[in-house]
Amino acid sequence: xxxxRDPQGYFVIVAKKEALxxxxxxxxxxxxxxxxxxxxxxxxxxxxxxxxLQREGLLTKP
Numbered sequence: 001x002x003x004x005r006d007p008q009g010y011f012v013i014v015a016k017k018e019a020l021x022x023x024x025x026x027x028x029x030x031x032x033x034x035x036x037x038x039x040x041x042x043x044x045x046x047x048x049x050x051x052x053l054q055r056e057g058l059l060t061k062p
Contacts, residue, residue: 002046010039011046019058024049035060 006012010028015036023029027049028039040046053059 013038014060015053016058019053
């Protein structure tokens, strides 16, 4: 489930580093340890990305 936007207006998704190859070019990416933080402006893009990452088992808990 997609949460609210962060203060800058981005939807935030936390995933494993292996997800880097699946990300769209519009996404802002920040590496933190073994995880990455993905930020996207578009709700529909965030939902599609979230579903794809869930299918691949690449999501982590924030």
